[in-house]
Amino acid sequence: MNAKPTEDDYLTIDHLHQYAYCPRRMHLMYMDGRWDDNLYTDEGRAAHRRTDAADAVLPEPTPGADGDPPPTVARSVSLSSPVLGLSGKLDLVETEGAEALPVDTKRGAPPDNPLQSYEPERVQLMAQGLLLREHGFSCGRGMLYFAAARRRVEVVFTAELEARTRHLLAEARAAARRPDPPPPLEESPKCNGCSLAGICLPDEVNYLNARRPAQPGDLRRLYPARDDALPLYVQEQGARVRKEGEGLAAAKGEQNLGRFLLKDVSQAVLCGNVSITPQALHLLCERGVPVVHLSMGGWFYGLTMGHGLRNAYDRAAQFRAASDPGRCLAFARAVVGAKGHNQRTLLRRNAGGAAEAGLDALARLLDRVERAEALEALLGVEGALAAAYFAHWSTMVRESALASGFAFSERNRRPPRDPVNALLSFGYALLAKECMVALLAEGLDPWWGLYHQPRHGRPALALDLMEEFRPLVVDSAVLTALNTGMVQADQFAGGRAGCLMKPAARKAFIQAYELRLDQFVTHPRFDYRCSWRAVIRLQARLLTKWLRGDVPEYVGITTR
Template sequence: MTDVPELVPARMVNEFVYCPRLFYLEWVQSRFEDNADTVHGRYVHRSVDQGGGSMGVSSEDDPVRNARSVLVSSERLGLIAKTDIVEGLDGKVVPVEVKRGRPPKHGPAWEPELLQLAAIGLILRDEGYDCDQGQFYFASSRERTTVEFDDRLMQRVLDVVERLRHVAASDDPPPPLVDSPKCPRCSLVGICLPDETNFHTGRVDKAPRRLTPRDSAARPLYVTEQGARLGVSQRRVEVKVNREVVRSDRLIDVSQINLSGNVQVSTQLLHAAFREDIPVCWFSYGGWFSGIAHGMPSKHVELRRRQVAVAAQAGLPLARQMVVGKIRNSRTLLMRNSREPVEAAVQQLKDLASKAGETDSIESLLGLEGAAARSYFGSFGSMLKDDRLGTFDFDGRNRRPPRDPVNCLLSFLYALLVKDLTAVALSIGFDPYLGVYHRPRFGRPALALDLAEEFRPIIAESVVINAVNNGEVTKSGFVIRAGGVALEQSARRAVIASYERRLDHEITHPTYGYKITYRRVLEVQARVLAACMLGEIPEYVPFTTR
């Protein structure tokens, strides 16, 4: 059981009545996401949030004069609230809550809003004010409705607060609502994954609805020009070369800032990026993912606590599924793209995937993955277009540094994929360096590498195949130094563009059945992993395209 704060915000009474799971995620786990409704709600509240007026003693000598944004609390009741407006009327006070929509046809407000307003009335009474009613102002219809604070309503509030505290004291959140019409408009639906969670736990047997939020219009910003400097001006990210602005993007249109090699970034831009939850990622000139900066870490401490426990004691079942997903996706890619007979490799990969799903040790799993990689990369060249110059001849995997163009492309795209999964892991609340399969050695983001396993074939390696076969990169796009091969700047830009197009590609989710982009799939899979670690679903299901 967890400790519950002495004072419960009245707004949390609203959330609890609407959905206990929403309340738990938002208050206990401090997880929140904006959507159009929450942003509009803040806009509607912009005037009352500025405060003002006088909140004195409710009497003829010192009356209340329409106070705005007033913080009131009662230790005896265990409640606290920030009231939108408190009006004085004939020696009494009337709390007024501002709402963005319209009143329901059946009454003055919906039940969650009624109980929130009544909780404010209880606090005002406990502070000595005469308060026997409250009001709602609905911004869309510009009308007011009145609520009488009778004993029955006030007792309902106290009963809800008692139940709320009991739920908040639990170590586990309540289960999601089942097929609820509330879920599509909830701002936390992408965190909660209600239909997906219910599907995995067997609470429902039909395919989940497509509730996860659409991809944001914001996109990663990549800066590869050596000597470039990045700053912020009037909420725009500016890229300067030789003191001349060569690119300017609105901050809200940027989801990541990625810097390659000798590129500078201002402190002011870092502050703005942290404030807007925009990660800043650094790559070496050769394409190695070398660092990430972000704002304060997620407040989802319970996830990190469970992650430590799983990594220490129960990581094998998760690791098995990740490796099975990787081998199955490798097999599918080979079957779809090989220009030569590869039946022996395809059958071997099928057998190895089956064995990987049953192995009883990490050491055996490593051996099986290694055997699968040798078989797969032994046939990888069959998926590449014949090259008269031999530029893209492939004879197995090599790295640090890559010694041929194909391995150079693979290493760079793996770095981009791990970068994205590191950012996803941090945003969800994971420690990206504590994995269940890859060991946390040498500063590797082990968990991001774990999550990358099933996506290497269908994202990174698929991009290599398309870039080579479609002529997006040619021999002139590579630089050879001391036996190592690196991408030339224009080729690097072409590969990044191809990678981003792949992330935007929309597919049918093999488990849930709805359309989703690879960009969103990365987040959904990480949240499925989190749900598994938290014990909300029984097992981790990898993303496989066949």
């Protein structure tokens, strides 16, 4: 005889519904706390607007009453059963005496199959029937109401359907106790409409685990190639950002600087002496939009954001990996190797024969990456790679730019002493905040690194993630800004304290940087098109999956 479920074992009807659809989806939603919307979830929310408007109490069953009892309708009814270990909110319940009929609302139209419904929908409705029986009602059938078609489809509660529902409930309860996600579905059409496909990455995970054919050309990109929302940069000194309706407005004194719908804002980046009202902060935290704080000189001060992803499993896996020297070394080799490869590729593409000696030196140093047996040795190799790369960096700058005041001889910082280094340092600060936002979105701790060791005030894991993207994003954007004349030498101010970017230079470089992040690229492993910003977020997601054991290894991004 099965033991009675404890309070910790309680599941909701939606747990069961999601498990019947896809066990991994249930885990992502309820164990990992992940969620994302798409067209189908928006339509489903709209279809439930009336039933969710107000909660109702179910009337008591009245068997044996004289005459025909009047039918009643109750919407948004909450029920639970300690015997089943199940709770849920029923969209609509029609009762007549001791008879109850649950009606569950669905978006769209009935599917073209013999039962005009799918199993997860029938299981969900059967679970509602079981709860109604636990509360004293007789319940032998239910209805699915398809909002787009405005049609009801009857679901008879057969013994087979009840047994299947109880079996899936037991499986879902066992799955909810496991910390690790189940494997993705393989080439399932369910993934096409799933709002969590971009988080789950079913084809990518199966491919990396060799559960798919070796050729990645048929992998489906099940997430947007480019985000509609973009960072909002506010760098007008003395500006103030406030809440205005369901959006933001920026002003300086009586001058309005702009109004922005919140759906179009992915980050609010405040540069220097820019303030933000508490009401605007509350709105951004509620909607999960981070506020990034930068100094006038481009120093990355930190982030303000809401609770974010409340998932301890990812951080626990991160801390276990960080305490494992073998895993740290494997990760660091992948990061340093990818960074060095990308430095060499950028130099080869933009300098060609002018940097032949540098290309040869980088090739020799890259051979040493896999032979490094400790993080300290790898740090030495990375430093040598950087020295060889930046020694030939000026060969990628056009003669016209060099002659106009953008000469470059060496990498220097804290503070940068020339315009090129000022651009590089500012770009790396922007990339650090991009990687930090991506890691926080995955539930990781950006301050605890695997290659860069933790140190007060240093987002070590964000620095780990950004290494392979430095040449691909920032160095490329700096070259574009220099070689196309987007920035001018008179937009910088130099002195004993170093070289500072004037507002015009910052604005021009932010444009070059954002254009680079928005540029489409063919993913080197999965062979589909997406933006560089999407690649960074995908890489943070794959890092999380490697930490959790969902994929066998972490591989850095490299371009050909």
